Each structure stands twice: as structure tokens, then as C-alpha cells.
Amino acid sequence: MMRPLTRLMRRPTLALCAALLAALLLAAPALAGPALDQTKTAVDKVLSILRDPAFADPGTKDAQREKLRGVANEFFDWTALARRAAALEWRTMTPDQRREFTQLFSRILEKTYMDKIQSYSGEVVRYDKETALDKDKADVETMIVTSSKEIPISYRLYDTGGGAWRVYDVFVEGVSLVKNYRTQFRDILARDSVDDLLAQMRKKVAE
Amino acid sequence: MRPFTLLSCCLCCLLLAACATAPAPRAQSEPVLLAQTSTQASDAQFSDESTAKLDALLDEDYDQAPVNATRIADPLEPMNRVFFQFNDKLYFYLLKPTAQVYNAVTPELMRVGVKNAFTNLRYPIRLASCLLQGKGGDALRETGAFLLNSTLGMLGLFDLAKNHESLKTSGEDLGQTFGAWGAGHGFYLVLPVLGPTSARDGVGAFGDSFLDPVTYLTPWEHSMAVKGYDTFNGVALSLGDYEALKEAAIDPYIAVRDAYAQHREAEVKK
Numbered sequence: 001m002m003r004p005l006t007r008l009m010r011r012p013t014l015a016l017c018a019a020l021l022a023a024l025l026l027a028a029p030a031l032a033g034p035a036l037d038q039t040k041t042a043v044d045k046v047l048s049i050l051r052d053p054a055f056a057d058p059g060t061k062d063a064q065r066e067k068l069r070g071v072a073n074e075f076f077d078w079t080a081l082a083r084r085a086a087a088l089e090w091r092t093m094t095p096d097q098r099r100e101f102t103q104l105f106s107r108i109l110e111k112t113y114m115d116k117i118q119s120y121s122g123e124v125v126r127y128d129k130e131t132a133l134d135k136d137k138a139d140v141e142t143m144i145v146t147s148s149k150e151i152p153i154s155y156r157l158y159d160t161g162g163g164a165w166r167v168y169d170v171f172v173e174g175v176s177l178v179k180n181y182r183t184q185f186r187d188i189l190a191r192d193s194v195d196d197l198l199a200q201m202r203k204k205v206a207e
Numbered sequence: 208m209r210p211f212t213l214l215s216c217c218l219c220c221l222l223l224a225a226c227a228t229a230p231a232p233r234a235q236s237e238p239v240l241l242a243q244t245s246t247q248a249s250d251a252q253f254s255d256e257s258t259a260k261l262d263a264l265l266d267e268d269y270d271q272a273p274v275n276a277t278r279i280a281d282p283l284e285p286m287n288r289v290f291f292q293f294n295d296k297l298y299f300y301l302l303k304p305t306a307q308v309y310n311a312v313t314p315e316l317m318r319v320g321v322k323n324a325f326t327n328l329r330y331p332i333r334l335a336s337c338l339l340q341g342k343g344g345d346a347l348r349e350t351g352a353f354l355l356n357s358t359l360g361m362l363g364l365f366d367l368a369k370n371h372e373s374l375k376t377s378g379e380d381l382g383q384t385f386g387a388w389g390a391g392h393g394f395y396l397v398l399p400v401l402g403p404t405s406a407r408d409g410v411g412a413f414g415d416s417f418l419d420p421v422t423y424l425t426p427w428e429h430s431m432a433v434k435g436y437d438t439f440n441g442v443a444l445s446l447g448d449y450e451a452l453k454e455a456a457i458d459p460y461i462a463v464r465d466a467y468a469q470h471r472e473a474e475v476k477k
Contacts, residue, residue, distance in 0.1 A: 079252050080261055088269045090258065098253040112455040116447070136264065148319045148444050150369070158265055168265060174473025175466045183278065183465040184458045200457060 035138035035157040035165045036130035042075040043125050043142070050120040065114055077166035078106045080158070084168060085181040089189050097194055104201040105181070111205060138165070279405065279468035280394040287397040291460050294402060298442075298449060306443035318444055320364040325437045326378075327356050327363025331418040336379035340387045348376045377477035382411025386475035395464050403467045 046068060049055070055064040082102035083090050093101060128141040136159035144151045156169040170177045188197050251257060262269075281287065310318070330353040337346035352368030360367045368374040385407050393406025404412065416422050421437070424430040456462035 079257075080265065083258060083261060084265070084267065090269075095250055095253040099250065102253070108457075109455060112451055116451065134266065137266075148315055148322075160264075173470055175469040179278075179469060180462055180465045181457075184456060184461045187458060187461050197457075204457060 033130040033132070033138060034159070034163060035155075036127060036140045038075070038157070038165045039140045039142065039155055040127055042071055045071045046117070047120075047125070050118070061118060064118060068114070068117065069110070072110075075167055076106075077158075077160065077168055078102050080166070080168040081105070081178060084178045086185055087182050089185060089194065093194050097198065100198055101194075101201070104198065104205055107205045108201060111207075278465060278472075279392045281464065282394055283396065287395060287464075288460055290397040290399045291463070293399055294397065295453075295459075297400065302439070302442055303446060306439065306446055309439070309443050310446065318440055321437070321440045322444060323356070323360070323366040324363040325421075325440075326366070327353060327360070328420050329415075329418075331420070332381070332415045333376070333379050335418055336381055336384045337376075339381075339384045340379065342379070345376045345379065348374050352376065377474065380411055381414040382408035382471070383475045385411055386471070392468060392471065395468070403463055405467070405471070408471060 049064060049067050049071070052064075054060065079102055082098075082105045085105065086093070086098075086101060090098065124145045126143040126145060128143060131139045131141075133139055133156070138157050140155045140157060142153050142155070144153060152173055154171040155167050156171070157165040158168050160166050168178075185197065188200070192200075330349060333349050334346055334353075337343075337349055352371075352374040355368050355371075355374065356363050356366055359365075382405075390407050392408070396404050396406065396409060398404060398409075421433050422430055424433060452462060452466070453459045
């Protein structure tokens with residue numbers, strides 16, 4: 001049993017090659033990484049807020065929403081999401097219009113999903129893997145496991161500097177949120193002005 | 208109905224929730240609840256300089272053609288929009304109320320079981336498409352999953368294969384096969400009752416029906432009824448997805464069309 005090993009030891013280059021080969025074979029696509037870690041942190045924070053008994057009472061829904069908003073603001077880069085959804089049209093907007101567009105965009109998403117999120121009932125989030133897209137961009141694959149189905153969700157994060165990774169796109173079952181809105185905005189802005197679009201968005205938020 | 212499940216990202220997008228003020232990008236860790244910023248800071252991040260920096264960081268070049276390319280042609284848009292409205296009303300006035308009653312009187316386990324059983328039955332469709340695309344490994348995995356689910360999974364009622372990494376596949380169909388062979392969507396179609404599809408996927412679905420065992424039930428009314436039940440059961444299991452998508456969209460018709468196109472492209476790539 002010892003002989004093959006001692007033979008290997010006598011040939012350092014062979015040992016080195018064997019070690020490298022072993023390392024390559026054993027290396028999985030990153031099961032951990034800064035983006036995945038921060039995704040986990042954010043989702044875990046949200047889950048703990050959802051499970052917090054202090055918010056069990058329906059009267060505390062608004063307080064719970066405030067806390068959830070706080071986590072979301074840190075995790076999602078709303079400016080990046082809105083800017084990417086507006087694409088070329090962003091350039092035609094004034095900074096004031098851009099600010100309002102970003103706010104309305106995030107409000108519309110919040111309106112739709114807050115209720116669903118707050119009606120959380122024990123679903124499990126599975127973190128599958130992180131794939132580096134670039135030195136400062138990564139794709140994090142997760143899966144929501146419910147009692148009747150599994151929903152694959154991928155987050156695209158970028159390094160905003162100093163190791164803080166924030167989301168600039170979300171993919172649900174292969175559909176990019178940013179691209180989906182981009183198509184809608186492009187269609188609308190082909191007919192209407194930016195102010196018309198903002199009015200439509202304001203109306204939607206007020207619904 | 209698949210495109211409707213996409214924005215059931217509701218759950219995952221647990222984080223979706225922002226409020227009026229978007230904070231300036233922070234490089235250091237800060238207290239979680241610090242969400243308010245001064246108007247000064249928010250103006251700065253919407254300036255042209257900040258935008259240029261962001262674009263550089265994300266390697267985005269919006270002048271490139273692909274960004275603005277139409278994902279799926281829609282020459283029949285006026286007619287499609289009419290059918291879209293029709294389907295919308297059909298969903299809210301007929302399908303959804305009926306499905307809610309159905310959900311109330313059936314246990315979820317049963318509904319999931321029905322879905323699993325029908326999915327299992329469509330094994331020949333998936334197998335054929337795997338083989339046509341030359342995906343031998345996937346063909347073997349599909350067969351393994353079919354055998355496991357049909358035996359231990361009680362004729363497909365239980366999807367045991369999904370918990371086994373070695374039996375995981377992406378469900379193939381003829382439309383995806385055509386896509387893998389190079390066919391594009393063709394054009395977008397909204398069919399009354401049946402919902403969104405494309406020229407390519409419509410032909411694919413027609414072809415697949417020959418490999419669907421349920422098609423061969425006689426008389427044809429029984430076959431239609433069984434297929435109808437399968438679809439209805441699927442709708443019942445994903446109640447809420449379409450509503451979420453509609454609520455989140457500025458233009459629901461475009462949102463569904465784009466989601467359909469993106470979803471199918473992602474499926475073809477798998």
C-alpha cells in the first residue's frame with residue numbers, strides 16, 4: 001500500500017501534477033462566493049423577518065413591510081435595475097425624471113410582491129450555485145421549493161465596490177425581469193412621451 | 208400556462224420591495240434600516256456621470272442592436288390582443304372561480320399527484336425530443352425518471368425523480384427541438400382558450416400530440432375531456448401567477464409576450 005505513494009514522493013513533478021489534477025477534479029463550480037454569501041444573508045434576513053413572532057399580528061404588517069423594505073434597498077440596486085429597464089430612453093430623461101422613474105419602478109414591484117411575500121408559509125429557499133460572469137459580476141442560482149412546485153430564481157449581482165454586491169437583474173424561470181420591463185417600456189415610449197409613461201406608472205402605483 | 212409562473216417569483220423576490228428613496232450605492236456595510244437618503248445624494252446617482260460609471264461597471268452598451276431587437280415578431284398583434292383580452296376575461300370569470308372551488312374541495316397532494324401523473328405520461332414526447340436533439344444522456348435520464356416514477360412513484364403520482372441529481376432533465380418538446388435545429392419563434396400567437404404560443408411551438412405541440420398517449424383515447428371527446436382536465440388542474444395549481452404578472456406589468460399583453468419568448472429561448476438553450 002505504501003509503495004505507490006513512496007514512488008510518487010520520489011518524483012516531485014509527478015506529485016505536483018497529481019495534486020493539481022486532484023484539485024481540478026474536486027473543484028466544483030463555486031458553491032460559495034461573495035455574491036452567493038450576500039444573497040444568502042439578504043434572503044435569510046427576510047426569512048427571519050417573515051418568521052418573527054413579533055409580526056404575527058396582522059396589525060403589524062406595515063411595520064414588517066418597513067423592515068423588509070430596508071433589506072430590499074440594500075440588496076437590490078434600484079437605480080441599476082431601473083436604468084437597465086429604461087435602456088436607451090434613460091438618456092432622454094432628465095435627472096428628476098430618472099429619480100421619479102426609479103422610485104415608481106420600485107414601488108410597482110413592491111406593490112405586487114409585498115403581499116405575496118408577507119403571506120409566506122414555510123417555503124424553503126435552496127442556494128444552488130454562484131457562477132462568476134466577470135471579475136465583478138456574478139450569477140447566483142436559487143430555488144424556491146413550495147409544496148406544489150419548484151421555482152428557479154437567479155440573481156445577477158455586481159460588485160459596487162468594497163465587496164458590497166447588489167442585484168442588477170433577476171431571472172425567474174429563465175425570464176429576465178429587466179428585459180421584460182424593457183420591452184414594455186420600449187413599446188410604450190414608441191408611442192408616448194416620458195412624462196406620459198411616468199403618469200401611467202403613477203396611476204398604477206395609486207391603483 | 209408556464210409563462211404565468213414566472214412572476215410567481217413573488218416568493219423569492221422576498222426582497223422585492225423598495226420604497227420611495229433609493230439609497231446611493233454604498234461600499235461599506237451600514238445599518239440595514241438606513242434606507243433614507245438626502246435629495247442631494249439621490250440626484251447625484253441619477254446624473255449622466257453616475258450613469259456612465261454604472262454602464263462601464265456593468266459592461267452595458269445600449270447602442271448595440273441586440274438590446275433593441277424585437278425578441279419575437281408579432282405581425283398579428285391586433286388579433287392577438289383581442290384573444291388576449293378574451294382569455295383574460297375567461298380566466299377571471301370562469302377558470303379562476305371554478306379553480307378556487309376545485310382547490311377548496313381537493314387536497315393539494317391530489318392535485319400535485321394528477322399533475323405528476325400527466326407529466327409522467329408525456330414521457331414519449333420528451334424522449335423523442337431528446338433523441339432528435341442527440342441528447343443521449345438526457346434520453347437515458349428521462350427513461351430512468353419515467354421508470355422510477357411509474358413503479359415506485361405509483362404510476363407517476365409521485366415525482367420521485369426530481370430529488371435525484373442523476374435523473375434531472377430539462378423537459379424537452381418538439382418546439383424546443385425545432386429551436387435547437389435553428390428555427391426561431393416564427394411569430395407570436397395568442398390562441399383563444401389555449402393561450403400564448405408561437406408559430407414554431409404551435410407546430411411543435413401539434414407534432415407532440417401524436418406522442419401523447421391521451422390523444423389516443425376513444426372517442427375523441429374523452430381525449431379532449433382528459434386533456435382539458437389536465438390543463439384545468441395545472442391552472443388550479445398556479446392560481447395567482449397570472450394575477451401577479453398582470454399586476455406588475457405596465458402593459459400585460461407585452462409582458463406576457465416577452466415572458467413567453469424569453470422563457471422558450473431559455474428552455475431551448477438548456
